[in-house]
Amino acid sequence: MAELVDKISELSGQNLDACYQCGKCSGGCPSVAQMDMLPNQVIRLLQIGLPELALQCNTIWICASCYMCTVRCPRGIDLSKIMEALRQVNLRENLDYMKIKEIKEEDIFILPQIALVANFRKQTA
Ligand code: SF4
Ligand code: SF4
Structure with a gap:
């Protein structure tokens, strides 16, 4: 599982260990009511070596890439x-x-139609 976490870190270009779980990302996320896991909890799963749970949550698909969490972190x-x-x-x-x-x-x-096309791009292989 460490390899998978490394891959996610590599793809994102982010240092997962830098997160100290303050929760400011989740506190400002406009989509959090529809998520089954808070954004900071997704990072925590990666930190503790449970990437498969992070990959299964609906949070990653609900995320609208609005960058609010990025700005607040x-x-x-x-x-x-x-x-x-x-x-x-x-x-x-x-x-x-x-x-x-x-x-x-x-x-x-x-x-x-634009919402359908955007979702096809984002959510299909
Ligand atoms: S705001 Fe940044 S440091 Fe705080 S929980 Fe979210 S990702 Fe981690
Ligand atoms: S990019 Fe926006 S929707 Fe996605 S987790 Fe961050 S604040 Fe929430």
Whole structure:
């Protein structure tokens, strides 16, 4: 698992050990109500060697890459890049998070097309 954590650190370019769990990232995250794990908890899982749990949470897909956490972090950690690295690791395993065939037809007509395209890019391998 250490290799996987190193890979996430390499892909994101972030020093995971720099995080001291102050929670300022989670406190400012606008998407946190929809997440099953707080952003700082995702980093903590990586710090304690449980990357597989970080890869399974919905937080990494809910993250809107808005950079609020990045701006608030007193340690200069770009958490949005860590979220992106976790998504990349999943997608490299050809694990699609969004199943195109499972989108309801009525939703396709309601959802903005740009949102659908952006999600296809972000959530499919
Ligand atoms: S704001 Fe930075 S140091 Fe604080 S918990 Fe979040 S990532 Fe860690
Ligand atoms: S980049 Fe993601 S984790 Fe960070 S504040 Fe925005 S939505 Fe939350």
